[in-house]
Structures are given as structure tokens and as C-alpha cells.
Amino acid sequence: MAARNKARKRAFQILFEADQRGTSVQNVLADWIRHSRSDDRQPPVTEYTMQLVEGYAEFAPRIDELIATYAVDWTLDRMPVVDRNILRLGTYELVWEDGTPDAVVIDEAVQLAKEFSTDDSPAFVNGLLGRLKELKPSLRRDTR
Secondary structure, three states: OHHHHHHHHHHHHHHHHHHOOOHHHHHHHHHHHHHHHHOOOOOOOOOOHHHHHHHHHHHHHHHHHHHHHHHHOOOOOOOOOOHHHHHHHHHHHHHHOOOHHHHHHHHHHHHHHHOOOOOOHHEEEEEEEEHHHHHHHHHHHHHH
């Protein structure tokens, strides 16, 4: 499962970079793929990383709507950039990817928050994704 962990981390980094640069995740993904092919020092972009980034891109407006709706007392703009992108990735994987158990998705998102964000972020990420997990059946119906 370490490969999926690395793929998730790279997908998060791509979402974060796109957010910081104010460009699309598809542009950043293409940059990462191009760099990995031309520079041996760059890790390859795996299939699962591409699946996560492209999946997020497909549902991005709905994902942001869900985060904004269920993040108590936090707007997307006010959220730390790291947390916002961990939640975007986690929300996509939780709601639209069936191949990974929900508990694993939430745990991996919490681990990203522990590694890259503030001391309060893991609890925030866990709480919000836990709430979305409870609502998952209705959230999926709303998008199909």
C-alpha cells in the first residue's frame, strides 16, 4: 500500500501547487509528467496519481461546494491552503473512488495533515471527512 500512499502525496502536491499558482490541476499534472520524463531525479507520476488528480478535476466545483457546506465556521478562502487541498483530495477519493476503504481515505488525509499542516489540522480534516463519510450515499446521488 506504500505505492498508493506516495501516489496520494503526489496528487496532494499537484493540487497544492495548482492552487498556489492559480492554474488548473491538469496543467500542473502535465508539468509533473513532462519533468518526470525528462529528469531522472524526478519521481514518475503513477497511474493512481493521475486518476486522483483527473478525478478531482472532474468534480472540483462539487467538491468545493461540499467542503464549504460542511466546514463549520470556515470558508474555503479562509482555510489554510494545505488543509483545503488535503480536503479536496480526500473528498474526491471518499465520495467517488470505490477502490479504497473509507477509513483508509480518512486516515491517509489525516496523515497528510500531520505531515504538512498545523497541529489543529488533523482533527479538522478528520472531522470534516468523517461527516462526509456519513452523508456519502446522499452526496453520490446528488452528483449522478
